Amino acid sequence: xxxxxxxxxxxxxxxxxxxxxxxxxxxxxxxxxxxxxxxxxxxxxxxxxxxxxxxxxxxxxxxxxxxxxxxxxxxxxxxxxxxxxxxxxxxxxxxxxxxxxxxxxxxxxxxxxxxxxxxxxxxxxxxxxxxxx
Amino acid sequence: xxxxxxxxxxxxxxxxxxxxxxxxxxxxxxxxxxxxxxxxxxxxxxxxxxxxxxxxxxxxxxxxxxxxxxxxxxxxxxxxxxxxxxxxxxxxxxxxxxxxxxxxxxxxxxxxxxxxxxxxxxxxxxxxxxxxxxxxxxxxxxxxxxxxxxxxxxxxxxxxxxxxxxxxxxxxxxxxxxxxxxxxxxxxxxxxxxxxxxxxxxxxxxxxxxxxxxxxxxxxxxxxxxxxxxxxxxxxxxxxxxxxxxxxxxxxxxxxxxxxxxxxxxx
Ligand code: SF4
Ligand code: FES
Numbered sequence: 001x002x003x004x005x006x007x008x009x010x011x012x013x014x015x016x017x018x019x020x021x022x023x024x025x026x027x028x029x030x031x032x033x034x035x036x037x038x039x040x041x042x043x044x045x046x047x048x049x050x051x052x053x054x055x056x057x058x059x060x061x062x063x064x065x066x067x068x069x070x071x072x073x074x075x076x077x078x079x080x081x082x083x084x085x086x087x088x089x090x091x092x093x094x095x096x097x098x099x100x101x102x103x104x105x106x107x108x109x110x111x112x113x114x115x116x117x118x119x120x121x122x123x124x125x126x127x128x129x130x131x132x133x
Numbered sequence: 134x135x136x137x138x139x140x141x142x143x144x145x146x147x148x149x150x151x152x153x154x155x156x157x158x159x160x161x162x163x164x165x166x167x168x169x170x171x172x173x174x175x176x177x178x179x180x181x182x183x184x185x186x187x188x189x190x191x192x193x194x195x196x197x198x199x200x201x202x203x204x205x206x207x208x209x210x211x212x213x214x215x216x217x218x219x220x221x222x223x224x225x226x227x228x229x230x231x232x233x234x235x236x237x238x239x240x241x242x243x244x245x246x247x248x249x250x251x252x253x254x255x256x257x258x259x260x261x262x263x264x265x266x267x268x269x270x271x272x273x274x275x276x277x278x279x280x281x282x283x284x285x286x287x288x289x290x291x292x293x294x295x296x297x298x299x300x301x302x303x304x305x306x307x308x309x310x311x312x313x314x315x316x317x318x319x320x321x322x323x324x325x326x327x328x329x330x331x332x333x334x335x336x337x338x339x340x341x342x343x344x345x346x347x348x349x350x351x352x353x354x355x356x357x358x359x360x361x362x363x364x365x366x367x368x369x370x371x372x373x374x375x376x377x378x379x380x381x382x383x384x385x386x387x388x389x390x391x392x393x394x395x396x397x398x399x400x
Contacts, residue, residue: 002335004374007345094341095307103341 010087013080020077027070031061062128071129078121086114136172137189143175149224151182153194154235157244166233167191173224179234180208180219183246195245203358206294210246211235216296216356237299253295256311259337260319265330266386275327275387288321288366290359297353297363309342313353313363316344320366323373327387344370 042048064070093106138145148170156164169186177185183196198208201220208219213233224232236242241249264275291314298304298312311319319338322328338344344367353363373382 004339098307098309
C-alpha cells in the first residue's frame with residue numbers, strides 16, 4: 001500500500017471516529033439523567049420504582065447497547081479507532097526511530113497489537129450483542 | 134589600540150560581540166563558544182563580521198560563503214536563533230550588542246560554521262530535479278503558457294541554501310525525511326507541463342519518509358530567504374498524491390513548437 005493510501009485512510013478514519021464517537025456520546029447524553037428528566041416514579045403503594053425513558057439504569061443501557069444497530073456502530077467505531085491509533089503510533093515511532101530493521105519491527109509489532117486489540121474489542125461487542133456480559 | 138576598519142563601508146557605529154560556535158570534529162573536543170569584539174561599520178553584514186574575525190582576530194574560524202549577495206546559497210547559518218543568510222543580514226538591523234552565530238542544524242558539521250550538506254544535496258537529487266523526458270535531444274521547444282509556468286514559478290527561486298531543512302522540526306527527529314527543499318522541488322517538476330517523471334518520483338516522494346511526514350509547522354517557509362513557500366508546495370503535493378489514489382495523475386508532456394535549426398544550421 002502506498003503511503004498516500006495509508007494516510008488517506010488515516011484522515012478518513014479520523015473523521016469517522018469523530019462522527020461515530022459523537023453518536024456514542026450523544027447516546028450517552030440522551031440516556032443520562034438531567035434535572036429536567038424524571039428518572040423514575042416511586043410507586044409508594046407497592047414500593048417499586050417505575051422507569052421513565054432516558055435513564056442510565058444498567059438494564060436500560062444494556063438493552064440499548066445490545067441492539068444490532070448500536071453493536072454495528074461500536075464495531076465500526078472500534079475498527080476506525082484501531083486503525084487510526086495504531087497507524088498514528090507507527091507514524092510517530094517511524095519518525096523517532098527511522099529506517100532499518102527497527103522501523104520494520106515496530107510496524108509489524110504494532111500490526112500484531114492492533115489485531116489483538118481489534119479481536120478483543122470485537123469479542124466484547126459480539127458477546128454483548130448475544131446478550132452476555 | 135587602533136580599530137581596524139574594512140574598506141568600502143561607512144563609519145564605525147559601535148562594537149558588537151560575536152559569540153560563535155566553534156567545533157572541529159578532527160580535534161575530538163566538545164563544541165564551545167568563543168567571543169570576538171567586532172567594530173561595526175554601516176552596511177556590514179554578519180558575513181562581513183565573520184570575515185573581519187577571520188582576517189583580524191582568529192584565522193582558524195571556518196565559514197562557508199561565495200557570492201556575498203544572496204544568490205549562491207552558501208552562507209546559511211543560525212543568527213541569534215534564527216536561520217538566515219549571513220550575507221543578507223545587516224548587523225545593525227539586528228539591533229543587538231551580542232550576536233550568537235551557530236552553524237545550521239539538522240546537518241553534520243565539517244568545521245565551525247561549515248555544515249556537512251550531503252543530506253540536502255542527496256535528497257534534492259533523489260527527487261530528480263529536472264524535466265524528465267524520454268528523448269535525448271529535443272528538436273523543438275516545449276510550449277508553455279504563462280499560466281502553466283505560474284503553477285510552479287515561485288519554487289524555481291530556491292537557491293539550495295538548506296535553511297529550510299535546518300529549521301524543519303521533522304528533519305530534526307527523522308533523519309530520513311526528505312525535507313522541505315527536496316519536496317518543494319519535486320512539486321516544482323511534477324506540475325511542470327513539460328515533465329513526464331511523475332511515476333519515477335513517486336517511490337521517493339510518496340514514501341514512509343516523504344511528503345506525508347510534514348507536520349506543517351511552517352518553519353521552512355518562515356526562514357526561506359527567497360520567499361519560496363516549501364510548506365505550500367508540500368500541501369499541494371499531498372493534494373496531487375491524494376487525487377492520484379482515485380484518478381491517475383496524468384502528465385501529457387507539453388505540445389511541441391515548430392522544429393528549429395540550431396544557430397549553426399544543423400537541425
Ligand atoms: S526553499 Fe528556500 S530555504 Fe529552502 S533551500 Fe530553497 S531557498 Fe533555501
Ligand atoms: S554568500 Fe552567497 S548567498 Fe550568502
